Amino acid sequence: MLNVIFALALASAPANPAPAAPAPAASAVKPATNTLCPVQGGKVDAKSQVVVVRGQAYRICCAGCDTELKAHPDKYLKADGTPRNAK
Numbered sequence: 001m002l003n004v005i006f007a008l009a010l011a012s013a014p015a016n017p018a019p020a021a022p023a024p025a026a027s028a029v030k031p032a033t034n035t036l037c038p039v040q041g042g043k044v045d046a047k048s049q050v051v052v053v054r055g056q057a058y059r060i061c062c063a064g065c066d067t068e069l070k071a072h073p074d075k076y077l078k079a080d081g082t083p084r085n086a087k
Contacts, residue, residue: 029057037059038077038084039076040061040062043061044059046059048061049063049066
């Protein structure tokens with residue numbers, strides 16, 4: 001009896017199941033290009049911590065800057081996402 005149920009289950013399953021929807025692309029986040037921390041103005045480089053705000057990644061100089069930038073983005077970023085302290 002179990003063989004019959006198993007055979008029916010296999011027969012009703014699609015031969016080629018539809019592929020899963022692709023995961024959102026990581027490229028949706030614009031890469032960090034800033035050389036100064038938007039919050040404190042300290043120098044940052046490729047090894048600096050990164051925080052994402054409004055779909056843009058920013059390098060920051062210290063751990064406290066991520067919270068501050070996320071909480072008050074308009075204070076540190078222009079409308080187009082450029083850090084206000086960018087040269």
